[in-house]
Amino acid sequence: MILIPSYLKPIAYNATTKGDFTNFRLRCSCGCILFDVFESYLDKDEQKACKPHYDALTELFSGGGASTCTIDNDGTVHHWKLLSSDRNGPRQEVMVPPLPVFGRIHTIKIKCSQCGREYILFDNRFNGYSGKLCANAIGEEATYIPHFKQKKRRDGLPAEICVSVEHDPSYDEFKQNTGIECSFDDYEDAYTWITIHAIDKNGKKIKVFEMETD
Numbered sequence: 001m002i003l004i005p006s007y008l009k010p011i012a013y014n015a016t017t018k019g020d021f022t023n024f025r026l027r028c029s030c031g032c033i034l035f036d037v038f039e040s041y042l043d044k045d046e047q048k049a050c051k052p053h054y055d056a057l058t059e060l061f062s063g064g065g066a067s068t069c070t071i072d073n074d075g076t077v078h079h080w081k082l083l084s085s086d087r088n089g090p091r092q093e094v095m096v097p098p099l100p101v102f103g104r105i106h107t108i109k110i111k112c113s114q115c116g117r118e119y120i121l122f123d124n125r126f127n128g129y130s131g132k133l134c135a136n137a138i139g140e141e142a143t144y145i146p147h148f149k150q151k152k153r154r155d156g157l158p159a160e161i162c163v164s165v166e167h168d169p170s171y172d173e174f175k176q177n178t179g180i181e182c183s184f185d186d187y188e189d190a191y192t193w194i195t196i197h198a199i200d201k202n203g204k205k206i207k208v209f210e211m212e213t214d
Contacts, residue, residue, distance in 0.1 A: 003167045005127065005189045011119060012163075020169055021193075026161045032114035034158040037198060037208050040107040040146035050103040056096040067094075101141040108196060108209050109148065113158035121163065121209075122194055128213025129190045133180060151208055159198035162205065166193035 002015045003022045015024035027033050042050065059081070060067050066082045068091075080091040107123040122128065125137040153159060168174035171187050182190070196209040 003188050006185055020166050021164050023164045028112040028117055030115040032112050033160050034113040035110040035161050036158050037151045038109050038148040039151050041149050043147055046102050049100050052097045053099040056094055060094040102144050105146055107146045110161055129192050130213055132190045159200055162197045162199055164195040165191035167191050
C-alpha cells in the first residue's frame with residue numbers, strides 16, 4: 001500500500017513501496033525537481049539557554065554510576081544519581097532544569113531552485129507519529145519559528161529529493177497496536193520513521209536526514 005503523508009502528497013511523485021516503507025520523489029508546484037535543503041539550528045542565545053539542562057544531565061550521568069527518577073503525587077519529577085552499585089544505597093538528587101521548548105524542535109525544509117518556494121518536509125512538533133498523535137504542541141512551542149541553515153552539498157548544486165517513510169503494516173494493525181482510534185488520514189501522517197536523500201546529477205543518493213518519530 002502506498003502511504004504518503006497528507007502534507008507531502010501535493011508534491012510527491014514516482015511513489016513505490018518496499019516492505020513497510022513508501023519511497024517517493026518531490027516536485028515543486030512550478031514543475032522543478034531540484035531543491036536546496038535546510039535544517040533548523042539553535043542560535044548562540046538559544047544554545048546558552050539550553051546549557052543548564054545539558055550540564056545537569058552530564059552531572060547526573062557522570063562518574064560511571066546509574067541514575068533513577070521518582071515522581072511525586074503532584075507530578076514533580078526528582079532525578080537521583082546513584083552513588084553505588086546498590087540501587088537502594090546512597091543517592092544524590094540532581095536538579096535538572098527543563099529544556100526550553102526550542103531545544104526540542106527539529107525541522108527540515110527544502111527550497112525550490114527555480115521559483116524559491118519552500119516546503120517543510122519534517123517538523124517533529126507536528127509530523128510523524130509523535131508529532132501527529134502525541135506531541136500536541138501549543139503556545140510558545142507551536143508558534144516558535146526555527147532558524148535555518150543550508151545543508152551544503154560538496155558540489156554546491158541543488159538536487160532531487162527522495163523521501164522514505166515507514167508505517168505500521170496496516171491501518172487496522174496500527175489501531176490494534178497503539179489503542180488509538182484515528183482516521184486513515186491520521187494513520188498516513190503518523191509514520192514511524194523518515195529518511196531524506198538528495199540525489200545528484202549522476203544519480204548518487206546521499207542521506208541528508210533520518211529520524212525515528214515514535
